Amino acid sequence: MMEIGLTHFLVVGALVFLAGMFCVLTRRNAIGILMGVELILNSANINYLAFSRYSSMSYDGHLFAIFVIMLAAAEAAIGLAIVLGIYQTFHTIDVEATDTLRL
Amino acid sequence: MTEISLFPIVFYALAAVTVVSALGVAFSNNIFYSAIALMGTLLGAAGLYVMLAADFVAVVQIFVYVGGILVLTLFAINLTSRIGDVSISNRSLGRFPAFVALALSGGVMVRAIREASWNMVEVREAVPTINGIGNAFLTEYILPFELASLVLLAALVGAVVLSRKELRD
Numbered sequence: 001m002m003e004i005g006l007t008h009f010l011v012v013g014a015l016v017f018l019a020g021m022f023c024v025l026t027r028r029n030a031i032g033i034l035m036g037v038e039l040i041l042n043s044a045n046i047n048y049l050a051f052s053r054y055s056s057m058s059y060d061g062h063l064f065a066i067f068v069i070m071l072a073a074a075e076a077a078i079g080l081a082i083v084l085g086i087y088q089t090f091h092t093i094d095v096e097a098t099d100t101l102r103l
Numbered sequence: 104m105t106e107i108s109l110f111p112i113v114f115y116a117l118a119a120v121t122v123v124s125a126l127g128v129a130f131s132n133n134i135f136y137s138a139i140a141l142m143g144t145l146l147g148a149a150g151l152y153v154m155l156a157a158d159f160v161a162v163v164q165i166f167v168y169v170g171g172i173l174v175l176t177l178f179a180i181n182l183t184s185r186i187g188d189v190s191i192s193n194r195s196l197g198r199f200p201a202f203v204a205l206a207l208s209g210g211v212m213v214r215a216i217r218e219a220s221w222n223m224v225e226v227r228e229a230v231p232t233i234n235g236i237g238n239a240f241l242t243e244y245i246l247p248f249e250l251a252s253l254v255l256l257a258a259l260v261g262a263v264v265l266s267r268k269e270l271r272d
Contacts, residue, residue, distance in 0.1 A: 012118045042148050
């Protein structure tokens, strides 16, 4: 069996990224779009850690991954608060129906 | 690398969990099932982090993503979706353009992965990373580390302001 190396992890990261991108492009539910963004951020983290393991001698990749997770938490809190605000105003979270800035 | 013949099996199992759940997130018609599949992706990714000798990041991933963000997402789904319209949440404005964009970016990625030549180093022994991460955070990365706390505080206050009705009016 072929030895597991950097390429294998990069392929996994690419597949997760493509799934997240498809999710963002086709969803109409705002929460679905946010979940696609989470997938994309995770694929970036897989790449950071793979490069940190296989082509670097420092912990910089780990630190970047932690910052990505931190920003993802902030993004999820704000994004979902905005989605709930949209729901209270429009009574739907379909991103095609919410096309006005104010009522 | 003779002592880790289990490594490829575990890797392929975790990679399969991660990728299949990611596809479930993207293709499921029910937004609630998507959220559950997202949990599979996040846990599989945490396993992959462990295989990459990133123990601390894997634990942070489980705490923050699975314990925090995913629960928040499930709350938001339950607060916003009515039973009637969960199943049409995936009605796309065009799957064909999405597949075209996917093919284009996927082609670029395949080309990059196959043809780029990266700086490769000898794989180190897997050691605990917390010492190194803590030292880096408090020396070289002290400014981003402190800014991160400000960002989180701003996000906290912003989320409260956005979701409280009496504060918005």
